[in-house]
């Protein structure tokens with residue numbers, strides 16, 4: 001029996017809706033085929049953007065969409081992606097399969113996509129192989145309302161009014177694919193670039209510095225020390241890789257050992273955020289600077305027979321658990337984590353959506369985002385508990401991951417994950433500081449750890465109503481099935 005105490009009168013801050021953000025790179029079939037099919041495609045589209053994908057993503061309320069990369073961003077030149085399609089240059093996507101990029105999806109298409117999704121824009125500028133001037137001019141092109149040549153070029157290309165551009169990343173992984181820089185060098189470059197990322201025509205830009213990967217605490221230390229006062233956010237990238245980078249493991253063919261290792265590695269996210277935040281606290285005790293986890297998710301071997309540079313992988317119930325655990329961690333760290341972006345939205349890594357020609361399916365990960373959307377912009381509540389252990393071999397990890405929030409309508413939402421694929425978790429949660437009489441819920445689970453949706457069986461894994469929760473004298477009793485994600489609402 002796991003005993004929990006929910007202190008509904010102890011509010012721990014707002015869960016920024018941007019924690020439920022996404023990332024779409026020019027990589028494999030994410031942008032091309034996934035979002036963009038072109039205006040002449042027989043696949044139903046609006047201005048070249050797939051209607052089915054937009055409709056599915058609108059349902060989960062995508063708050064922000066990061067683009068154009070990733071590694072791609074540090075070799076992207078925005079002028080290649082404006083103007084008539086026939087005059088856009090063909091370039092090489094050196095990072096992802098060496099394929100030819102026709103630049104048909106560029107700035108105008110991206111902002112149209114954001115409009116259709118109702119999402120905020122988050123562009124990543126080219127620091128690795130670009131110039132300060134190039135980034136400064138891109139921002140003028142996007143946001144300036146007056147009579148400048150660049151704003152007039154935007155108008156000539158079909159957009160009269162400037163767009164809203166709230167978030168700009170200054171480079172991506174500049175310790176690696178973004179230029180192999182040392183933190184001292186990048187910190188200075190960041191300061192230089194950030195100076196010229198201007199706020200035109202009332203647009204206010206939140207500037208995100210390239211942060212560390214995994215446990216590179218030295219990078220965080222140097223960036224905060226040398227450039228902390230010039231930034232609004234510092235990124236963090238952490239992927240769940242069950243095996244090694246050489247042999248990561250299959251997305252669908254795995255045993256319980258790999259299930260256990262995957263979830264154990266996912267729980268590392270909590271330690272990483274805690275330790276990077278501790279460094280940030282020394283330089284920024286008011287927590288003004290956000291930790292922006294703008295790449296996270298599972299990374300497996302590609303599906304057999306697919307292009308290794310396209311990072312196409314299936315998505316099972318295990319990925320649903322990874323998503324549920326990470327989102328609980330982000331919620332519980334909402335004082336410092338201001339945004340997170342799942343990698344990547346369509347057809348790449350831990351995708352929300354998979355497409356094949358005109359067909360489209362949603363993944364178990366998608367369903368978790370749908371279930372958890374109730375936390376967006378809600379108040380995080382104090383939820384105290386010590387979990388029982390899920391043991392495998394001679395190792396153990398917490399069996400249950402959880403977070404709780406109260407929304408603007410006074411409804412309380414508790415998201416629970418049972419990491420153990422074999423054992424039910426009995427939970428008894430005492431409610432303090434509130435009186436509730438009604439509980440309802442939704443569950444995502446299956447009898448198989450590797451259950452997943454396919455184009456032939458698109459609804460093999462989907463959420464259903466959950467009835468094993470009861471409220472008795474203000475105590476919530478839950479029988480949380482093995483390998484499940486559950487979201488409860490208390491009224």
Ligand code: AHR
Pocket residue numbers: 025069070071072172173295343344349
């Ligand atoms: O998401 C795939 C790649 O992973 C991104 O391009 C890069 O930033 C990271 O290494």
